[in-house]
Amino acid sequence: MSTTPPAGILAALERMHLLHGASPPGEPLAGGVSSDIWRIDLPSGPVCVKRALAKLRVSADWQAPVERNLYEARWMQVANQAVPGVTPALLGQDAATGTLAMAYLPADRYPLWKGKLRDGQVDPAFAAAAARALVRIHAATAAQPSLAADFPTDRIFHDIRLEPYLTQSGRAHPDLAGRMQALIETTQRNKHALVHGDISPKNILSGPDGPVFLDAECAWWGDPAFDLAFCQNHLLLKCLWVPSKRDALLACFRAMTAAYLPQVSWEPPAAFEARAAHLLPALLLARVDGKSPVEYITTDADRHTVRKVARRLLLAPADGLADVVRAWEEEIVR
Structure with a gap:
């Protein structure tokens, strides 16, 4: 109305x-x-x-x-x-x-990716397209380091990403507080490209010509590993929301990895991947015990699953994204 x-x-x-x-x-x-x-x-x-x-x-x-x-x-x-x-x-x-x-982009032509996933429309090819668009932005901006001066947003990124997600999760799990602080410091130290900061299915439209990204309120000159990990985290969590599409969602995770990593040009891809893999379990934990828990993880059993995998990977970090998704898959298929 x-x-x-x-x-x-x-x-x-x-x-x-x-x-x-x-x-x-x-x-x-x-x-x-x-x-x-x-x-x-x-x-x-x-x-x-x-x-x-x-x-x-x-x-x-x-x-x-x-x-x-x-x-x-x-x-x-x-x-x-x-x-x-x-x-x-x-x-x-x-x-x-x-x-x-x-x-204004009408919803009938530009539906939210999150809504499509909720409805069981899970397409690994679209996940790969989103990863390709994302890595093109990262690579193009990494080649223009002078852009950093236009994004003096370290404090904003800390206040709306690092503190409410990682610091708050450390408060909820005091034995992990040191690990969370180390991840914060690593993320802050690796300044390579322009980061969106909120790449998730709720902020990606499925347009007729490909993905359209919304809501870059966390824009920051920093670590692009945060963007990839942030999005892939949501694909893991949605396995609990839409369990009938678990395999397809895991295929989306792997499609994003396969599309993104070969295009990393600003640093050794293995170094990038290790930081993304280390961040992922922290972000998993943050979406149940941070300041902004996802609305669709509603049962104690599902929260326990998230905490179990996240804690395991935080205490014994994996350097590869394939290792992260494998640990998640092993837990949710039990």
Whole structure:
């Protein structure tokens, strides 16, 4: 149902020179925990407007600076230069309020990958396409180290990724706190390329021409291993959400690995893979014991499964992604 968008969003559109005159109708869109998202029907056609929240919509006290929206807009511009069409077209950005406007992509033509996975539409070829798009962005930006100056977001990335995921999981598992801190330090030290920071099926549209990435609020010049591990983590977890598609989801994990690793050009692929493999169990644990647990892991039995595999791999790290997925598969088929 159409309604009048918030005055702050309309004012931001005016400052972007996208709105002139009467207030247009709009509709709030379902989104993540970190932003207000609206479809607004301008005379020229619908647009999607996103305004960052200072306090995220989770039960824990999770604060994040709204200026992250500025770096999301920058990430979109850079990513589209590397892989045209990999994000919605950026139409405007209002830094004062942390608001950006982008092309509206209708759900009937651009369904969320997460929704397709939930419905059992699991295609390893699409997972490989997402990995190829991701590694192209990483490789293109790694070749432009001057871009690092445009993304001074170490503090933001720490506040909305490393602290709520890894530090918080260390608090929940004190015997692993040192391991989590070591992973944080390794991730912070390896600055190679432009990182999205939230590559997951909920932020990837399945478009007619391939994957489209959304929600780069965590954009950071840092370790691209975080992006691959972050996405593959979700494929493992979804084996518990859609158990009938377990084998296909594991095939998606392997397809991403096979598509991504041969294109690593900025460092030895084995070094990259080891960091991704070390991060993965920490991210698994974070999605049950961090500040933002996934909503579909709801039973004690499933949480126990995640903790068991994650703890095993954190205490005895595997250097290969194949070893990680094998450990996960061995546990969930019992």
